[in-house]
Amino acid sequence: MNDVIAPSYVQIKNFILNKIHSNEWKPGFKIPSENDLAKMFNVSRMTVNRAVRELTSENILKRVQGKGTYVAYESNVAEMLEIRGVIDEIEKMGKKHSLEVIDVEVTIAEGEIVKLMGLNSGDKVYKSVFLHFADNEPFQIEIRYVNPKIVPDYLNVDFTKETAHQYLMRTTALTEAEHIVEAIMPDRMICELLKISKNTPCLQLSRRTWLGNDVVTYVKFIAPGDKYKIGTRFRYAKDGSTKRESIY
Numbered sequence: 105m106n107d108v109i110a111p112s113y114v115q116i117k118n119f120i121l122n123k124i125h126s127n128e129w130k131p132g133f134k135i136p137s138e139n140d141l142a143k144m145f146n147v148s149r150m151t152v153n154r155a156v157r158e159l160t161s162e163n164i165l166k167r168v169q170g171k172g173t174y175v176a177y178e179s180n181v182a183e184m185l186e187i188r189g190v191i192d193e194i195e196k197m198g199k200k201h202s203l204e205v206i207d208v209e210v211t212i213a214e215g216e217i218v219k220l221m222g223l224n225s226g227d228k229v230y231k232s233v234f235l236h237f238a239d240n241e242p243f244q245i246e247i248r249y250v251n252p253k254i255v256p257d258y259l260n261v262d263f264t265k266e267t268a269h270q271y272l273m274r275t276t277a278l279t280e281a282e283h284i285v286e287a288i289m290p291d292r293m294i295c296e297l298l299k300i301s302k303n304t305p306c307l308q309l310s311r312r313t314w315l316g317n318d319v320v321t322y323v324k325f326i327a328p329g330d331k332y333k334i335g336t337r338f339r340y341a342k343d344g345s346t347k348r349e350s351i352y
Contacts (some may be wrong), residue, residue, distance in 0.1 A: 110256050112147045116155035117316055119145075121277030124164065124175055133175045135165065147343055158316050162279065189269035190244055190325070192238045199238040205263050206233040206297070210252075220312060221319040230258045232268060234295050242298045248323040254315055272313075273322065280314040287329065294326055305329040 110118075123129040136144070141152045152307060156173055159165040166176040194201040205277055211231045213223040230250040236243045248268055250258045254276065261271050272278070288308045309325040 110253055111153040112145060112151045113158075114254060114315070114318070116141060116145055116147075116152055117159060118277050119157060120155070121164070121279065121315070125277050129175050131175050131233055134172050135175065137172065146267045162316055164279065176273070189267060189273075190246070191267065191270075194236070194238045194243060197238065202237045202240065203267065204235040204237070204261065206235055208232045208259060208263070210259070213249075217322065221249060221251060223251070228252055230255070232258075234263065234268070244325055244327040245294060245297055246323060246325055248321055251319060252320050254320045268323075276315060276320055278313045278320060279316055282312045284310045286310075288326070290326075298326075298328060300328055 234246040
């Protein structure tokens with residue numbers, strides 16, 4: 105069993121962000137007072153203040169002197185690039201998705217993981233490796249690192265019933281995402297899992313997601329270059345700005 109519990113202030117941030125994501129708390133909504141939140145979570149007001157202060161610094165909440173704290177009208181939650189899962193991609197192709205769990209474990213953060221996830225060398229981090237299939241043909245490798253302080257129950261998920269992407273989108277109110285796409289040549293593990301030759305170019309999508317200032321996950325999706333594509337669609341506003349609508 106997993107005994108890592110997210111810090112109380114992170115639980116409070118998740119609670120507030122989930123309310124905003126679900127549109128239960130809309131822009132301009134006055135959130136409960138710090139005293140009320142402290143009673144709700146059975147924590148000190150100082151703990152609540154940290155959560156509210158961080159969300160305010162991220163322009164998700166706005167304090168009004170003498171009146172209270174409100175959901176900001178220009179919340180960066182609304183600016184988050186839509187994240188689609190591999191199931192969506194496979195079903196869009198008219199094929200059936202299935203998944204093989206290669207590995208799920210607790211490991212020690214080192215090297216690039218320390219830097220990319222803002223951890224300290226020696227910190228524990230969850231690591232999972234999955235192989236996704238499209239109509240029983242290897243389609244994509246998913247190598248994911250998860251911050252146990254933010255997602256303490258990750259190891260207890262039954263990934264044969266719910267993908268990591270589905271679980272995280274359901275349980276964690278992500279506020280920001282970063283995508284980097286690059287072409288790579290496969291190593292032996294990639295060749296064996298995807299059943300491709302060492303000369304087959306692959307596309308690697310690296311993604312980091314945040315909850316406020318904390319990195320929640322760092323994940324690499326690797327697929328043969330002829331099986332996967334990615335792009336964005338956006339609309340031009342009257343003021344010349346753009347609004348992103350989807351990623352695929």
